[in-house]
Amino acid sequence: MSVSPNNEQTDTPPAQLNEKPGVFDNPRNVQRLLYIFYTCVILLFATDLIYHKHAIFPWEDRFGFYSLYGFVACVILVLVAKYILRPLVMRKENHYD
Amino acid sequence: MISALPPFLLLMVGALVVPFLKGKIRNSWMLLLPVVSFVNFLLIPEGNHWVTSFFGHEIMLGRVDRLSYIFGIIFHLITFLSVLYALHVDDMVQNVASLIYAGAGIGAVFAGDLFSVFVFWELLTICATFLIMARRTPAALGAGFRYFMVHVAGGLCLLAGIILQVQQTGSAEFAYIGLATPASWLIFLGFGVNCAWPLLHPWLTDAYPESTVTGTVFLSAFTTKVAIYALARSFPGTSELIWIGTAMAAFPIFYAVIENDLRRVLAYSLINQVGFMVVGIGIGTALSINGAVAHAFNDILFKGLLFMTMGAVLYRTGKINATDLGGLYKSMPWTCAFCIVGAASISAFPLFSGFVSKSMVMEAAALGDLRFVWFVLLFASAGVFHHAGIKIPFFAFFSHDSGIRCEEAPRHMLLAMGITAALCIFIGCFPQYLYNLLPFPTDYQPFTVSHVIAQTQLLFFSALAFSLLLLSGIYPAEIRSINLDADWFYRKGGRLFYGIAERSFNRLNSWGDQLFVRRLPTALARFFVDPVDRLHTLFVAPYYKMIGKDVPADDSGRCERSAYPVGGGVLLAVLFLALMSFLFFL
Numbered sequence: 001m002s003v004s005p006n007n008e009q010t011d012t013p014p015a016q017l018n019e020k021p022g023v024f025d026n027p028r029n030v031q032r033l034l035y036i037f038y039t040c041v042i043l044l045f046a047t048d049l050i051y052h053k054h055a056i057f058p059w060e061d062r063f064g065f066y067s068l069y070g071f072v073a074c075v076i077l078v079l080v081a082k083y084i085l086r087p088l089v090m091r092k093e094n095h096y097d
Numbered sequence: 098m099i100s101a102l103p104p105f106l107l108l109m110v111g112a113l114v115v116p117f118l119k120g121k122i123r124n125s126w127m128l129l130l131p132v133v134s135f136v137n138f139l140l141i142p143e144g145n146h147w148v149t150s151f152f153g154h155e156i157m158l159g160r161v162d163r164l165s166y167i168f169g170i171i172f173h174l175i176t177f178l179s180v181l182y183a184l185h186v187d188d189m190v191q192n193v194a195s196l197i198y199a200g201a202g203i204g205a206v207f208a209g210d211l212f213s214v215f216v217f218w219e220l221l222t223i224c225a226t227f228l229i230m231a232r233r234t235p236a237a238l239g240a241g242f243r244y245f246m247v248h249v250a251g252g253l254c255l256l257a258g259i260i261l262q263v264q265q266t267g268s269a270e271f272a273y274i275g276l277a278t279p280a281s282w283l284i285f286l287g288f289g290v291n292c293a294w295p296l297l298h299p300w301l302t303d304a305y306p307e308s309t310v311t312g313t314v315f316l317s318a319f320t321t322k323v324a325i326y327a328l329a330r331s332f333p334g335t336s337e338l339i340w341i342g343t344a345m346a347a348f349p350i351f352y353a354v355i356e357n358d359l360r361r362v363l364a365y366s367l368i369n370q371v372g373f374m375v376v377g378i379g380i381g382t383a384l385s386i387n388g389a390v391a392h393a394f395n396d397i398l399f400k401g402l403l404f405m406t407m408g409a410v411l412y413r414t415g416k417i418n419a420t421d422l423g424g425l426y427k428s429m430p431w432t433c434a435f436c437i438v439g440a441a442s443i444s445a446f447p448l449f450s451g452f453v454s455k456s457m458v459m460e461a462a463a464l465g466d467l468r469f470v471w472f473v474l475l476f477a478s479a480g481v482f483h484h485a486g487i488k489i490p491f492f493a494f495f496s497h498d499s500g501i502r503c504e505e506a507p508r509h510m511l512l513a514m515g516i517t518a519a520l521c522i523f524i525g526c527f528p529q530y531l532y533n534l535l536p537f538p539t540d541y542q543p544f545t546v547s548h549v550i551a552q553t554q555l556l557f558f559s560a561l562a563f564s565l566l567l568l569s570g571i572y573p574a575e576i577r578s579i580n581l582d583a584d585w586f587y588r589k590g591g592r593l594f595y596g597i598a599e600r601s602f603n604r605l606n607s608w609g610d611q612l613f614v615r616r617l618p619t620a621l622a623r624f625f626v627d628p629v630d631r632l633h634t635l636f637v638a639p640y641y642k643m644i645g646k647d648v649p650a651d652d653s654g655r656c657e658r659s660a661y662p663v664g665g666g667v668l669l670a671v672l673f674l675a676l677m678s679f680l681f682f683l
Contacts, residue, residue, distance in 0.1 A: 019502075022427040024495060034564065041561050044554050053547040056463040057471070060551070070555035073479040074562035081354035082573040089581040090355065096579075096588055 101140040103147050103158040104169060105204030105217070108134050108176070112196035116189045123192075124184050130196060131177040134203075138169050145209055154269040157209025164390070167534045168206040168326050171394045172199065174520075175318040175401055182405050182513035183311035191231045195315045198224035202319035206326050210269045211259040211284075214327070218255060218291070221320055222248040228312035229304045240307040243584065247290065247300040255287025274331040285332060292324035292375065293368050295344045299584030301368060302352075306360040306417070310408040313360060317367060317404050318397045325374045325393050329536075334381025342379055343473045345372030350480035352582070357418045357575050359489055360407050363400065366443065366485040369477055370396045376474065377458040380465055383537035388457025391531055395450040395524060399442035402517040403489060406436035409506035409514070410493055416501070419488075419575040424498030431515075432506050433494040438518040442525065444486035444556055445478060450521040452552065453528035453543045478552075479559040486556070487563050492575065632665070 023029050045067050055061045111130040118126050143166075146159035161169075176199040186192060201224060205217035222245065230241035261280035263269045274281045293301045301321070305313050332338060349365035349372075356362045370392065377389030409432045410425060411417045426433045438449070445451035455478065462471045505511070524531050532539050566572040624631050641648045 019427075022424070022498075024426070025498070037560070037564065041557050044550070044557050047550055047554075051546055051550065053551075054545060055547065056460070057468070060547075064554075066551045066554040067558045069475060070479045070558035071562045073476045074483050074559045075566065077350060077476075077480050077483060078354060078562070078566050078572060081351045082571075085351050086355045086573060086580075089352075090576070090578045091581055093577055093579055095581075 101137050103204075104134070104138045104141065104207050105158075105200040107137055108196050108200035108203065112193045112200065115192050115196065127180050127184070127192065127196070128177070131173055131180060131199070135173040135177070138173060138203075148209075151212060154212065154263065155210055156213055158204070158213060159207050160209035160271075161207065163534075163536045164326070164329060165206050167390060167394060167536070168322070169203060170534065171397050172203050172206065172319070172322075175397050178401065178513050178517050179311070179314045179318065181516075182314055182408075182510050184509040185507060186309075186311055188231060188309075190227055191309060191312060194224045194227035194231070195312070198228060198315055198319060202323050205323045209271055211262065211271050212269055214271050215252070215256055215259055218287075218323075219252050221291075221323065222252060225304075225316055225320060228316055229308045231312055232307060232309045234307070237307040237309075240304040243587070244300050244304040247297075247587075251287050251290025251297075254283050254290070258283025258285075258287055271330060273333070276332065276335050276337065285335075288324050288327045288331070289341070291320050292328065293321055293345070293371060294341050294375075295348060296583045298345075298349075298368055299582045302349075302361055302364040302582060303584050305364045305367070306358050310412045314401055314404045314408060317363075317400050321367065321371050322393050322397060325371065325378070325389065328375065328378050329386060329389060333378055333386055335379055338375050338379025339467065339470055340379075342372045342375030342377075343470050345369065345375055346477035347372070347473050347480075350477060350484055352580060353480075353484035353488070355573055355580060357420055357577060359417050359419055359422070359493060360404065360411070362419075362484055362489060363403050363407060366481055367396075367400055369481055369485075370400065370443065372477065373455055373458050373474065376470060377461060380458075380461050380467070382461055382465070384457055384464070384539070384541065385461030387532075387535040387537050387539050387541070388454055388461055390535055391454035391457060392451075394531060394534075395442065395454045395521070398517055398524070399439045399450055399521050402435060402439035402514060402521060403443065403485065405510065405514045405517065406432050406439060407489070407493065409510050412510070413503040413506060414501050418577065419492035419496075420577055422493045422499055422501070423496040424494070425501065425503075426494040428501070428503045429494070429505050431511050433490065435511075435514040435518045436490045436494065438521055440486040440490050442521040444482035445552060446556060447525075447544070447549045447552060448522070449525040452525055453531065456543050456548060456552070457541055475555070479555055482556050482559045483563055487560060 024033075045064060048063050048067070053061050059065055108130055111126070111134075115123060115127060141159060141161050143161050145157055146161070148155055148157045150156070176196075179195065179199075183191070183195065198221060201217045201220035205214055205221065208214045208217060225248075226241050226245045229244055230238055258280050259269070261278070262274070262284060265278060265280055274284060276282060276285060290297050290300075305316055308316055328338065346369050349368040353362045353365040353369070356365060374389040374392050374396070377385040377392065379385075407417065409429065410422065413429065414422065414425070416422055442449040442451045445455045459471065459474055459478070462474060506514070528543055532541060563572070638648045
């Protein structure tokens with residue numbers, strides 16, 4: 001299999017390349033994106049106040065159930081993966097060689 | 098009699114012509130095959146076709162009903178898209194294997210009896226092994242070998258089940274089986290290997306990321322989905338599947354978070370998505386089976402798309418580990434955009450394809466009051482966004498700038514990715530076209546206000562967790578490493594077995610060598626230097642001593658006249674005749 005026949009990669013760090021900086025090379029753009037994202041998050045959280053849910057389970061009606069569940073689930077996911085699973089299963093790349 | 102051909106035939110026969118073609122003619126031929134095969138498929142009316150007899154059992158190569166029909170459509174679609182994506186590949190092995198592989202997948206779906214299913218099942222294994230080994234790296238050869246061994250074991254399990262089933266029921270029909278007899282358990286397990294059930298799954302995460310850039314795209318579409326079809330056909334409503342599927346949806350996401358190879362991350366998320374389908378089949382209601390089948394349809398597209406984008410990254414940069422990539426949005430903006438569409442689809446964002454099918458399975462679980470299952474699936478939904486939705490595009494195209502500058506993916510790859518991405522959005526916006534194809538009629542409404550807002554909240558807060566963990570430095574850094582999985586048991590266990598076998602059998606061998614090659618011939622040689630004299634001292638003399646007579650000196654010249662051998666021969670003949678008469682009169 002021919003991997004990367006047109007490979008033009010270079011080891012030069014990006015700062016030395018003569019090119020237009022990308023959108024996210026400017027930290028202000030990243031900040032701006034994050035602010036937009038945080039605003040969306042807050043607005044979404046607040047929508048629970050204004051609409052009526054058609055829930056199957058009773059707890060789905062609780063204020064902010066889905067928001068909190070999504071957040072907590074992912075934090076638990078990352079913490080378990082990092083502090084429990086990784087020490088158990090991580091090995092060097094040549095483990096099976 | 099109908100004028101069309103069996104649905105798998107054109108792809109398979111057409112594949113055999115590919116080695117004799119070159120350049121543009123080969124490309125057109127390969128693109129044309131799935132199209133012609135699709136037209137042929139559409140000409141087949143609903144019903145049972147190509148029925149013949151085999152040792153008194155019915156062989157059926159074309160059972161077209163609503164369940165097989167939708168798989169026929171998606172399999173043809175993804176074959177065309179994958180061939181388009183793989184148009185640059187000049188490797189005859191891959192080109193032939195991929196088309197026969199697709200044909201085998203289609204064949205298995207339309208087979209109406211268990212024998213044909215088994216034949217196509219094994220054909221899938223063989224072609225997939227070629228597609229994995231075609232990368233020709235030591236890692237790929239090893240993974241391909243392990244893939245083959247695991248699937249052969251699964252296939253034998255299936256075959257044993259089929260033979261028992263046919264013995265017991267007298268019918269080889271591929272229909273509802275249900276878990277009852279040992280035969281049905283064997284078939285169930287045989288399907289389970291291809292479906293990548295927990296502990297049986299590591300062939301998938303081991304082999305798919307080692308395959309070629311284009312091979313993985315084909316692989317991701319067929320093997321597991323054929324297994325899903327088989328389960329939906331034979332074991333709908335089997336409650337064991339609910340728990341198996343729940344485990345499948347949950348455990349891979351933990352691995353996906355710490356995995357460095359981005360195609361392996363996708364392999365884990367493939368198991369996670371198949372878990373949703375398995376739960377749907379296990380619940381067994383019309384809504385849940387519809388959800389499982391619709392999700393299989395969508396998963397083939399968005400998982401194919403994600404593997405295509407990561408394949409394009411690997412093709413252009415030669416790298417696939419998150420530790421080596423980053424900042425590629427500048428070099429590969431289109432690939433980046435298509436990847437985000439795939440990521441949004443697998444994460445089930447409203448207006449993307451995953452949303453309209455995953456929600457059916459979730460709702461079926463809720464309506465069945467499966468609370469624990471529902472919570473785990475919701476956890477898995479948030480988790481899949483975390484690892485497949487954010488991690489894949491983020492570490493490949495954004496994150497820190499790796500300094501890699503490469504060309505955008507080739508035009509045919511972009512076209513394949515573009516069409517697939519468009520389909521993901523189209524199905525997400527107009528799900529009724531997909532719903533009309535489902536096995537059971539449905540008027541399911543995915544776009545209720547509660548549902549859309551709930552899902553968006555879940556995903557945005559999952560993204561919020563990712564951002565905050567990343568900014569605070571808690572998010573686990575990508576590390577060059579591998580993670581042990583259930584394949585440890587046979588990779589290390591295989592070595593242990595080899596060690597034990599080596600020690601015990603080699604010892605037996607050297608013992609045999611000592612005895613039969615060295616000692617025994619030496620002893621015999623010593624005996625035959627003077628056999629008559631030896632006979633005299635070893636047998637005749639002790640005999641005379643035993644009966645209390647004097648040992649006769651060999652004064653009569655018996656030794657010289659070879660009387661002993663003649664006497665010995667007579668004795669053997671008498672013993673032999675005695676034995677024969679004993680056996681005869683017994």
